[in-house]
Every structure is written in structure tokens, then in C-alpha cells.
Amino acid sequence: MSIGAERTGSAGLEPRVRVLICDEHEVLRHGLRTVLGREPDLLLVAEAGDGDTALELARTQRPDVTMLGLRRGEVVEDLVRALSEIGTRVVLLGEAGAGSDLLDALRAGAQGYVQTTASPERLVEGVRAVAQGETVLDAAVTGELLHRLDGTTAQGATDELPLTERQQAVSRLVAEGLTNAEIAERLQLSRATVKGHITVALRRLGLRDRTQLAIHVHRTLRHMEGTEEDSLSS
CATH class of the missing domain: 1.10.10.10 (Winged helix-like DNA-binding domain superfamily/Winged helix DNA-binding domain)
Structure with missing residues (x-):
């Protein structure tokens, strides 16, 4: 469903971050719609209940960020890759324990993961950060990824923090x-x-x-x- 097309903020000066949400559950989409609607610098341009619709809307609406629901046991890396190729940055939404599904999605190009239990402020900040090119990961899943990711430190990296x-x-x-x-x-x-x-x-x-x-x-x-x-x- 296409929602809006304006790109400027209320002052007409700063571009608003265009957001597409995709999740099969209407309740979650409604909650995200409400949260995003409170932020003057964010613009919900479309929402979808499945991946095919999300891809179609991403091509026509050109969102800066796509918030994509991630369910346990669901294979989404192809969808993440396709969305990334269109030019939208992907923030995954899910629960702790996403495991290999999360890992595959991150390897496919997802730039963020926020738990659905996160506060509205955390969700909004995650969208803003990803729109600016940052990678956002909930701390709760970092330890899990530590056990699953191979080669997480580059060759030559030390086991200490040689930093100020x-x-x-x-x-x-x-x-x-x-x-x-x-x-x-x-x-x-x-x-x-x-x-x-x-x-x-x-x-x-x-x-x-x-x-x-x-x-x-x-x-x-x-x-x-x-x-x-x-x-x-x-």
C-alpha cells in the first residue's frame, strides 16, 4: 500500500527519511505506522504484508529505509539482497534468538537489527542511524553472532584493545x-x-x-x- 510521496519536512528545508515497512502482522504494522507518524523527519511512504509486495513498492516509492520483519526459520536473504540492490537500506525487526536467519540476512546486506520489543525511541533512532549509513545491532544479539560469525576479526587484529x-x-x-x-x-x-x-x-x-x-x-x-x-x- 502506497501512503505518501512528499519528501521535505514541515519546514520544507530538510529531506525526510522515506520509510517502507514490511511485516505479515497488521498489528505490528499499525504500531510502526503510529510510531513513525509522530516523527517530523520520518515519512512512511508505503507498507506491505509480504516480500513480493515490498519489492514492488520499493521500486516505485524508493524508500531510504525498509523495516523488514524477520521470523525464526524464515529465509529472507534473497529479499534483503533484492531490496539492497534497489537502493533501500534494510532494518530487520525480530526477536532474540534469530540465529542463522539473522546472520544470513546481515551477510545479504541488511544494515540493522532491532528487536520488536524495543522502545519506540530505539526503533526511531535505529531508522535514523541506518538512513545515515550506520549499522545498528541490538546488544542482545551481538553475543549470539559471536558464536556464529566466522572471521569476525580481520587477519592481524589482536585480542586486546590497542586504543585510547x-x-x-x-x-x-x-x-x-x-x-x-x-x-x-x-x-x-x-x-x-x-x-x-x-x-x-x-x-x-x-x-x-x-x-x-x-x-x-x-x-x-x-x-x-x-x-x-x-x-x-x-
């Missing part, structure tokens, strides 16, 4: 699933400064993206906790 104290603080908040805007608010920094710290951290650690950084931090902290336990028991 501020870069470590930013990296840990990335691992908690915070967006750049949320990190900036938490640490009282500008978004540009946060983005700069993340860029340097990725380069120093030999990592490719925020997902790898989050998983690397979780792995490092787990290793440090294990080392501390060994030292206490010796």
Missing part, C-alpha cells in the same frame, strides 16, 4: 548497540567526533565495520574476564 581510553569507551558503547547519536549524548561529544573515534578504532583493529567492532569488543571482554578468573583461582 576514549576510543575504548566509544567502542564499548557500539558493542552495547548504541547509535552514534546515542553515544554522542552519553559521552557529551559531537556526532562527528564519535564517528571519527569509530573510524580510527576500525583502522587500528583491522576491522571492516561496526558489526565486527561490536563482536571484537565482546570477544575481548570475555577473554579478559576469563583471564581474571584464572588469576584469581591460581
Whole structure:
């Protein structure tokens, strides 16, 4: 269903983020419609109850972001890949325990995963962050991905954090699933400064993206906790 076509905000100056939602459940779509409708910088342009309709609407409405429901046992990587090729960034919506389905979708090009139990503020911030090119992952699933992803740290990356104290603080908040805007608010920094710290951290650690950084931090902290336990028991 096509909903709207205007692209500018209420002031007519800033472009609004165009959003398509796709989920088989009307109740969830209604909730998302309500949440997005409260935000002046977001514009719901269409909604779909299945993948084929979502693809058709993505081609005609050209959304910046597609919010795509992910169910356990559902194969969505082909849909994610097709949507990405159209030019829309995909945010997955689902429950904890998505496992290999989530992993396959991320490998196919999805740029975010937010649990359906997240607060409206978290959902909205996730859409904004993905629209700006960030990768957004709920911290609850990062540990699960740690067990499933192969080669999450690039060759040459260490098991330590060879970063400044501020870069470590930013990296840990990335691992908690915070967006750049949320990190900036938490640490009282500008978004540009946060983005700069993340860029340097990725380069120093030999990592490719925020997902790898989050998983690397979780792995490092787990290793440090294990080392501390060994030292206490010796």
C-alpha cells in the first residue's frame, strides 16, 4: 500500500527519511505506522504484508529505509539482497534468538537489527542511524553472532584493545548497540567526533565495520574476564 510521496519536512528545508515497512502482522504494522507518524523527519511512504509486495513498492516509492520483519526459520536473504540492490537500506525487526536467519540476512546486506520489543525511541533512532549509513545491532544479539560469525576479526587484529581510553569507551558503547547519536549524548561529544573515534578504532583493529567492532569488543571482554578468573583461582 502506497501512503505518501512528499519528501521535505514541515519546514520544507530538510529531506525526510522515506520509510517502507514490511511485516505479515497488521498489528505490528499499525504500531510502526503510529510510531513513525509522530516523527517530523520520518515519512512512511508505503507498507506491505509480504516480500513480493515490498519489492514492488520499493521500486516505485524508493524508500531510504525498509523495516523488514524477520521470523525464526524464515529465509529472507534473497529479499534483503533484492531490496539492497534497489537502493533501500534494510532494518530487520525480530526477536532474540534469530540465529542463522539473522546472520544470513546481515551477510545479504541488511544494515540493522532491532528487536520488536524495543522502545519506540530505539526503533526511531535505529531508522535514523541506518538512513545515515550506520549499522545498528541490538546488544542482545551481538553475543549470539559471536558464536556464529566466522572471521569476525580481520587477519592481524589482536585480542586486546590497542586504543585510547576514549576510543575504548566509544567502542564499548557500539558493542552495547548504541547509535552514534546515542553515544554522542552519553559521552557529551559531537556526532562527528564519535564517528571519527569509530573510524580510527576500525583502522587500528583491522576491522571492516561496526558489526565486527561490536563482536571484537565482546570477544575481548570475555577473554579478559576469563583471564581474571584464572588469576584469581591460581
